[in-house]
Amino acid sequence: MSEPSYKCPKCGGSNFKHWELPHPVILHWILNPGAVFNELVLGQRMPKISLICQDCEGPLMDRSYTPCPSCGAMHLGRLSSGKEAFFKWRGASCPSCGEAIPCLWNVFSLLVLLVTFPIWSLPYFLYFRKKPLKPLYPMVEGKPPTPKAVTKKTWIYMGAGFGAVMFIFLSLLPFLIGYGDGDIWASAISGLTGGIIGGIGFGFFMWFFLGRRKKGIAS
Ligand SMILES: [Zn+2]
Numbered sequence: 001m002s003e004p005s006y007k008c009p010k011c012g013g014s015n016f017k018h019w020e021l022p023h024p025v026i027l028h029w030i031l032n033p034g035a036v037f038n039e040l041v042l043g044q045r046m047p048k049i050s051l052i053c054q055d056c057e058g059p060l061m062d063r064s065y066t067p068c069p070s071c072g073a074m075h076l077g078r079l080s081s082g083k084e085a086f087f088k089w090r091g092a093s094c095p096s097c098g099e100a101i102p103c104l105w106n107v108f109s110l111l112v113l114l115v116t117f118p119i120w121s122l123p124y125f126l127y128f129r130k131k132p133l134k135p136l137y138p139m140v141e142g143k144p145p146t147p148k149a150v151t152k153k154t155w156i157y158m159g160a161g162f163g164a165v166m167f168i169f170l171s172l173l174p175f176l177i178g179y180g181d182g183d184i185w186a187s188a189i190s191g192l193t194g195g196i197i198g199g200i201g202f203g204f205f206m207w208f209f210l211g212r213r214k215k216g217i218a219s
């Protein structure tokens with residue numbers, strides 16, 4: 001990377017693992033058609049670059065930062081998760097300097113935006129474009145807030161939230177694509193099954209990748 005000046009706010013080190021193209025996590029966000037829902041409906045945007053400190057100990061989510069290319073601030077990635085992750089359709093700004101944080105676009109989102117251009121372009125250019133971007137997370141008295149402690153509940157809530165969205169989506173899908181013959185119960189049951197399995201899977205996946213304690217320094 002061209003900016004070697006980023007320093008870990010916790011340990012002062014600059015030994016980072018880079019999550020940027022072509023890292024699989026980033027590729028997945030760009031190529032997975034499911035991300036269209038996150039980006040265009042929920043307004044969830046993923047920063048182009050995440051830096052993961054290799055010298056700090058602890059779970060991944062305590063070592064993962066979103067760097068600001070304008071002021072060099074390192075924002076703990078976890079502070080912009082949860083409810084702070086949403087309603088950022090146009091991207092996010094740096095809570096320290098207010099400049100835009102470069103974010104990714106999913107290719108299918110871009111396709112949808114291209115096709116629907118006549119619908120959103122006018123309100124966008126006349127109104128939304130001039131609005132300030134939502135910051136990655138709100139500052140508390142000029143300082144980043146203290147992140148909440150992570151407990152078992154965190155993963156359960158994460159899984160339950162994901163499962164609930166999946167339940168709604170799967171239950172409504174047959175009606176949305178038009179081959180539901182009106183049996184809302186059958187549809188709701190398959191949605192519930194999918195939601196529970198998906199929710200447990202997602203909660204486990206998040207814990208596995210973000211929450212496990214890192215053993216020693218090697219990763
Ligand atoms: Zn560190």
Ligand SMILES: [Zn+2]
Pocket residue numbers: 068069070071072073094095096097098099
């Ligand atoms: Zn900044």
